[in-house]
Amino acid sequence: MTVDLRPLAPEVVVAAAALLALLADVFTRTSRARAVWWLVALVALGWAAGAVWTAGEGAFGVLYARDGLANALQLVGLAVAAGGMLLARDYLARVGLDRGEYYALVLLSTVGAMLMVASQDLLFLFVALETLSVPLYVLAGFARDSHRSQEASLKYFLLGSFASALLLYGVALVYGATGSTGLARLAGAEGSFPLLVGLGLVVVGLGFKAAVVPFHAWAPDVYEGAPVPAVAFMSVLAKVGAVGALVRLLPLTLPHLLPAWQPLLAALSAATMVVGNLAALRQTNLKRMLAYSSVSHAGYLLVGVAAGNGTGVWSAVYYLAAYAAMNLGAFGVLTFLERAGVEADEVEDLRGLADRSPALAAAFAVFMASLTGLPPTAGFVGKFYLFMAALQGGLLWLAVVGVITSVVSVAYYLRAAYAAYLGPGRAGVRLHPGPWAGVGLGVSAAATLLFGVLPGPLTTWAQRVAALLR
Amino acid sequence: MEVFLFAVGAALSLAGGLGVVAARQPVHSALSLLVVLGSLAILYLTLAAEFLAVLQVIVYAGAIVVLFLFVIMLLHTRTPESRPSRVGGQWALAVPLGLALWAGLSAAVWGLPGARRDLPQGFGTTESVGRELFGKFLLPFEVASLLLLVGIVAAVVLGSSPTTPAGPRPGGGDQA
Numbered sequence: 001m002t003v004d005l006r007p008l009a010p011e012v013v014v015a016a017a018a019l020l021a022l023l024a025d026v027f028t029r030t031s032r033a034r035a036v037w038w039l040v041a042l043v044a045l046g047w048a049a050g051a052v053w054t055a056g057e058g059a060f061g062v063l064y065a066r067d068g069l070a071n072a073l074q075l076v077g078l079a080v081a082a083g084g085m086l087l088a089r090d091y092l093a094r095v096g097l098d099r100g101e102y103y104a105l106v107l108l109s110t111v112g113a114m115l116m117v118a119s120q121d122l123l124f125l126f127v128a129l130e131t132l133s134v135p136l137y138v139l140a141g142f143a144r145d146s147h148r149s150q151e152a153s154l155k156y157f158l159l160g161s162f163a164s165a166l167l168l169y170g171v172a173l174v175y176g177a178t179g180s181t182g183l184a185r186l187a188g189a190e191g192s193f194p195l196l197v198g199l200g201l202v203v204v205g206l207g208f209k210a211a212v213v214p215f216h217a218w219a220p221d222v223y224e225g226a227p228v229p230a231v232a233f234m235s236v237l238a239k240v241g242a243v244g245a246l247v248r249l250l251p252l253t254l255p256h257l258l259p260a261w262q263p264l265l266a267a268l269s270a271a272t273m274v275v276g277n278l279a280a281l282r283q284t285n286l287k288r289m290l291a292y293s294s295v296s297h298a299g300y301l302l303v304g305v306a307a308g309n310g311t312g313v314w315s316a317v318y319y320l321a322a323y324a325a326m327n328l329g330a331f332g333v334l335t336f337l338e339r340a341g342v343e344a345d346e347v348e349d350l351r352g353l354a355d356r357s358p359a360l361a362a363a364f365a366v367f368m369a370s371l372t373g374l375p376p377t378a379g380f381v382g383k384f385y386l387f388m389a390a391l392q393g394g395l396l397w398l399a400v401v402g403v404i405t406s407v408v409s410v411a412y413y414l415r416a417a418y419a420a421y422l423g424p425g426r427a428g429v430r431l432h433p434g435p436w437a438g439v440g441l442g443v444s445a446a447a448t449l450l451f452g453v454l455p456g457p458l459t460t461w462a463q464r465v466a467a468l469l470r
Numbered sequence: 471m472e473v474f475l476f477a478v479g480a481a482l483s484l485a486g487g488l489g490v491v492a493a494r495q496p497v498h499s500a501l502s503l504l505v506v507l508g509s510l511a512i513l514y515l516t517l518a519a520e521f522l523a524v525l526q527v528i529v530y531a532g533a534i535v536v537l538f539l540f541v542i543m544l545l546h547t548r549t550p551e552s553r554p555s556r557v558g559g560q561w562a563l564a565v566p567l568g569l570a571l572w573a574g575l576s577a578a579v580w581g582l583p584g585a586r587r588d589l590p591q592g593f594g595t596t597e598s599v600g601r602e603l604f605g606k607f608l609l610p611f612e613v614a615s616l617l618l619l620v621g622i623v624a625a626v627v628l629g630s631s632p633t634t635p636a637g638p639r640p641g642g643g644d645q646a
Contacts, residue, residue, distance in 0.1 A: 003608075015616060022623065063609050101627050108620050115613060127610040131617050138624040145632035153628075169575070176582040197578035 007058035007066040010048040010074060011114050014081070017044035018107035025100035031093065034100070041103055042085055045110075049078045062182060063121040068465045069252070069317070070118035073244040076321050077117070077237060081110040083328040083440050084233030090434025091229050091335040095143070102142060106233060109135035113237050117244030122171040122181040122202065125245055129167070132241045133160050133209065136234045140226035152225025159218045160208065167205025173198030183253045191257045199261065202249065203268075210242035210298040211235075213272040220279075223291035228343055231287065232331030235294045236324045243301045247316055251308045252468055258308045265306035266398050272299030273405040280412050287345045289412060290330055293371055296405065297323055303386045303402055307393035310466035315385035318462040322378035322451055326370040329444035333364045335437050339429045347416050352425025360431075361420040363445040368417040370448045373406045378451035385459075475516045482509035500538045507531045519594040 005012070017040070024037035052074045058066040084106050092098040112131030119125040137160060141153025171181055177195035178185050189195055208215040223231045250261055276296025283289035301323070304316030336357075337344035344350075354361035370377035383406060390399040451458050482505055489502030507530040514523035592598045603611055 008609075060609055061606060063606070099627075101623050104623055105620065105627075108616055108623075111613075111616060115609075121610075123607070124610045124613075127613050127617065131613055131620065134617060134620045134624065138620070138627055141628060144628070144630060173575075173578055173582075176579070193581045194578040197574060 004058075004060070007055065007060050007064065010051045010055070010078075011111050013044055013048040013051065014078070014107050014111050014114065017041040017048075018104045018111070020044070021100045021103040021107060023100075031098065034098065035089075037100070038085070038089060038103060041107065042082060045078055045082045045085070045107075049075055052078065059120075062184065063124045064115070064118050065120045066118055068468050069244065069248060069313075070114075072317050072462065072465050073117040073240055073320065074114045076317075076324055077110055077113045077240050079321075080233065080236045080240060080324050080328065081106055083324070083332075083444065084229065084237070086440030086443075087232055087328065087332045087335055087437050088229035089436045090432070091227070091437065094338075094432055094434075095227075097142060097227070102139070105135035105139050109133075109139075109234075109237060113241035113244075116241040117248070119245070119248075120183045122174060122183070122186075126164070126168060126171060129205075129209065129241065129245070130164065132238065133164070136230075136238060139230040139234060140222055142230060143227050146225070148225035149227065150225075152222040155218055156222045156226075163205045163208030163215065166201050166208075170198040170201025170203075170205065173201065183249070187253050189254075191260050196257075196260055199249075199254075199257075200264065203246065203261075203264065206242045206246050206249075207268060207298075209238045210246075210301070211238075211295045212268050212298045212302065213275040213295065216272070216276070216295045216298075219295055220288045220291040223294070224285060224287045224345070228287070228331055228334045228345075231290075232328050232335075235291075235331070236327050239294075239298060239301065239323065240320055243298075243305065243316060243320060246302075246305050247313055250305060251313050255308065255469070262306055262308055262393075262395075265302055265308075266395055269299050269302035269306050270398055270401045272296065272302060273401055274299075277405040277409045277412075280409065283412070284347055285345055286334065286347050286350070286416065287343075289347065289416065290327075293330075293409070293413070294327065296409065297327070297371070299405075300383060300386055300402060303390050303395075303398055306398065307386075307389040307395060309389060309393050310469045311385070311392050312389035313469060314459075314462040314464075314466045315382065315389045317465050318385055318455075318458060319382035321458060321462070322370070322382040322448070325444045325447040325451065326367045326377070326379055329363060329441055329448060330367040330371060332437060332441045332444060333360060333367070336360060336432055336434060337429060338432060339426070344429050347419050349426055349429045350416065350419040351429075352423040353420040353431075355423050356425060356431050360441075363441050364420050365417045366445050366448055368413040370452065372410050372413040374410075376449070376452045378448045378455070381452055381455040381459075472516050475512060479509045479512035479516065482506075483513070496542045497539070500535060500542055503538065504531055504535045507535065517594075518589055521594055521596045521599050 020037065021041050024034060028034045028037060052071055055066055055071060057068075060066075085103055088102060088106070089098070092102060109132050112128050112133070112135070115128035116125060116132055119128050137153055137157040140156050141150050143149035173194050174186065175181050175198075177192050177198060178189045180186070204215060208218075211219040223235065226234070250265065251258075254261065273296050276292050276294075276299055280289050280292035280296065283292060301316055301319055304312040304319065306312070334343065334345065337349060339346075339349055350364070353364065366377065370379035373379045373383040375381075383402065387399040387402050390396070390402070486502045486505030486509060490499045490506065493499040493502060507526060511523045511526040511531070514520075514526055590598075
């Protein structure tokens with residue numbers, strides 16, 4: 001049997017970079033030498049992105065398909081990984097956690113997400129999902145001397161394992177109903193009751209990873225306890241994997257069962273937008289607020305999946321790219337701040353930020369505006385596309401819920417942005433400069449504005465994914 | 471005969487599963503787990519998956535549970551009898567929701583096409599499992615090795631002793 005490994009080249013490069021990051025700790029003593037290895041891993045990410053960019057369509061056996069959706073979301077995933085590494089370096093060095101394992105886990109998790117969005121088989125999807133999730137559990141507990149970080153890790157692990165078990169049970173039912181775990185067989189399957197229950201359980205398992213209501217209860221605690229750079233990375237990457245898998249499973253594979261799954265997805269989406277935004281209103285802790293914000297954005301992404309049409313699919317891809325830029329940035333700002341030896345994670349801690357660092361405050365305001373969905377930012381364009389898809393899919397009520405909850409979200413996002421421009425600064429809050437995190441933030445802010453002012457190129461790029469829809 | 475074996479295996483695994491969650495002593499939980507894993511091997515046998523049944527006994531019942539027991543033994547002095555903590559009103563929600571899930575899943579399983587298929591030649595043998603694993607499922611097999619690597623890295627990270635705090639950490643100063 002001859003095997004063509006070329007479609008897998010990007011994943012192999014990233015996995016090799018992860019091994020390199022692990023070895024780096026063994027062979028280096030000085031922080032300067034470590035920086036070199038870290039840069040090599042970053043370059044490897046760029047290399048993998050180039051390989052994805054130039055890769056055409058391909059497949060590895062019947063389990064793995066490198067198609068438009070895989071290529072697009074893998075590029076987003078690689079960008080998230082690069083952002084996660086840039087934002088983490090200065091923070092980890094400052095708190096004495098600068099270990100190669102952190103970057104290795106980030107890269108391995110990225111490999112999991114890359115495989116997940118390309119997986120054409122539910123069993124393979126499960127293995128990829130675990131490869132995505134398990135490193136995230138560990139990253140949540142990376143601050144070994146913080147009780148909250150350890151608690152976050154344990155909670156995330158227990159609930160995540162539970163969700164994975166539900167997903168597996170769903171896969172078993174799908175197998176029982178169709179005689180195969182492959183999506184190819186599923187594509188022609190009749191919507192029997194066992195198949196629908198199985199699909200429902202798979203959606204629950206994926207919904208957990210994306211923090212969809214009512215499977216979101218872990219998110220605030222985990223996001224509050226985990227180190228900020230890890231939260232920035234995990235909040236986006238888990239959504240890339242989960243939403244990518246949902247898009248591939250539902251609109252791309254099962255368009256003929258749309259009447260069966262659309263009401264479920266639309267209900268989940270609406271509940272997620274409403275609960276996420278209302279809960280975020282009451283938070284005074286910035287990390288918890290952004291956690292609920294992240295929940296609500298899972299709802300907006302599901303609008304695209306629930307719409308079930310081509311517009312929904314590509315606007316979900318567009319929104320994932322936009323969300324990656326703005327959410328990495330929003331959490332990234334927090335990596336610069338410190339209050340009395342701990343992370344400065346209260347909204348009040350932002351006070352006076354504009355006096356100390358106008359650039360940081362401006363970037364924060366941009367991210368908040370984009371998360372709200374105000375023009376001229378990527379968030380506005382993305383939400384516009386998503387709600388348009390809902391209208392085209394005949395889900396007027398869902399678009400209305402989305403617009404109303406977005407208006408509600410103005411209150412808490414702008415309260416945070418406002419705090420940054422209100423002096424004087426809170427006593428005890430210190431600002432630490434970080435060159436690499438600065439680069440990451442700069443790129444995120446530039447992308448957030450660019451995709452908002454000139455959405456054309458990214459839109460054309462995302463729209464190619466819709467060609468997959470049968 | 472098959473039904474009898476299934477009944478024994480199913481009853482034992484259910485009893486073992488209850489034992490895992492209900493036992494107060496970690497050792498009893500681990501031994502109950504052994505019962506679960508062993509009875510699953512019986513169920514695999516009734517499904518004509520003989521290679522899997524042997525693997526189940528060697529890997530899970532043999533290696534994994536022994537590992538559990540070692541860990542419990544090493545940590546024994548530090549793990550007091552654990553009682554499950556309960557949230558108020560937990561039962562009121564858990565029982566109806568659990569019953570609803572059970573009913574839904576039972577209905578789904580009941581609705582599965584129950585036709586008995588003739589097994590292909592050599593089903594469940596070492597050779598056919600090997601061909602599937604290293605043929606069609608080669609990629610998940612290789613990815614599983616990455617997953618195991620993550621497990622090792624996780625053990626190193628979580629097992630390392632906390633370093634002295636040198637800067638801000640998540641949480642309000644509650645250092646361990």
